[in-house]
Amino acid sequence: MKKSLLIVFLLLVIAPLGVISWLSYSNIARERAVSAERYAILARKQLEQIDRLLQVRIRELEARLREYSDIYALEAEELRRIARNTRIVDQLFVIDDEHRFVFPPESGELSAREAEFLETAGRLELPLVLGNGGAAGASAPGAGGVSGPDTGAERGQTVTGMARNDTAGAGGGWYTWFMDEGVHFLYWQMAENGYRTGVVIDRIAFISDIIAALPDSDFTESTVYEDRIVMTDARGDVLYQWGLYSPGDGETPVAAVALSQPLGSWRLLSYVDTGSGTSLSSRYGALLPGAAAGVIILILLSVYFYRENKKIVEDALQKVSFVNQVSHELRTPLTNIRLYTELLKERASEGKDRRQLDIVLSESTRLSRMIANVLTFARSEKNGYEANPARVAVDDVIRKVVESFAVSLESKSMQVVLSCNAPGPVVTDRDFLEQIVSNLIGNAEKYAASGKYLEIASSQDGGLTRIFVKDRGPGIPARERTRIFEPFYRISNKLTDGVSGAGIGLAVSKMLAEKIGGKLSLERDGGGAVFKIELPDDMTGETT
Ligand code: ADP
8 A cells, every 4th residue: 555545544544533532531521520520419418418417416415415404503512423423524514693603613622623614714704705695706705826716727726716606595505615635515504593504515425426326437338338438627637437438648528518516617528439339331331332333433444445445456556467468569569560661661762652651650659659658657666677777879869769750750840950969978778768858759749849849959067968858839837847747647738638648758757767867857948848858977876
């Protein structure tokens, strides 16, 4: 197959394959984005459901804590006993209607924990804040180091953070604050006598209650949690996690949800394995058959075109070889015709007979030239022709060729001007040179007879022999200058239509000129055509 054809063929196959791959890739990318979106929505819903589950736990706990609304009536010792014996209670407190602590007593015997609580409560100005119905907000007169909740600024800081009310209301609710080891919770209520009673929640017990409401972290048997759900605290540290999937380092969660109050500083994150789990065929199932069909069609098409092309090339080669054989067969009888015509001409007397024999001779020479061109062309297609270098006198060749055209040129009343200045011998292929000059003179005779003029000039200098074949015919239009050297190309116009020819004369001449180390070109000239042959003194490269 020809190189350019092969490139076109490959392009025809590769370009659509490229387009199909690109389309499949962009489809897959789009599908991935859509499924990631779907995963995110589903994951978010799942996290919200977990949040609702935790809220049920919180409501249950609230119901239990509401039982401590009337503790203002109890003795200090009784309050201490309750705190000691109740798992969820870290500390109880009572604040009177004048914002003073009734319990733990501001003056009197205090345990270390009570003293610590009073100190923290003082910093948070708890009596005042709860006196306002817990509406401390961001402007709470908190102690030093106040910062906004959930900002992360509390990370790593010591002691106080920010007091905030969660489930606000004058009647009570949750209240959380940050200290160095994390978030702290208390639940307070307004008693009937205007006192505020409250429970500081035991963090460890509270967190373990919350976690107990969540699925088992050793959930390996279940297929419900194929993903990974992580609960983090305000610092982003993991409090608890469960699910079969192990996210990679730095993997971003597909969804994140902040828990409802009083757990508002905690977050639930969901990590989903979007890469595996589902097989390639189920994910891109709709896409694969289409792409596969496209590829198969392309492969079939390429096989089809390849075979068709092979057949065309084989057919063409067969035709060339047929023409080649026929031309070969014609050559011997033609040589005989010319030989016997020459003999007859010698014996014929001057006059009509001789002129008729001249015509037979010139026509058979024309036929021989055509056959020579066909044979050369056929051999060149198979790369099967080689030059035979010998010492040749260029002017002799020119004279001999012009002589063979004498009758036909004369019959067309063409004036022939010979200006031979290349007497020195050159090393070249005599037959090739003869064929080139014959083709050029033959063309002048065929296409430029109207100019009635043909000039053949030769010269030698600087290691080069130049032969010019000039006529005064219609010339070659500028746009055809290179095309006339292409095989089978013929200019079609009023002058050339009707003139016989196969369109290979110039192509063959150019090939032959190059074969003997020379060049054939069309000179730029005003009227008529001027062809130039350039020959090296020695086509073998040796100096003569
Ligand atoms: P062919 O003569 O068989 O058509 P060639 O390869 O010899 O093929 O020539 C190609 C074309 O170039 C011709 O068809 C003709 O139109 C044009 N041509 C060649 N020589 C001349 C010339 N001397 N004057 C005008 N046209 C020419």
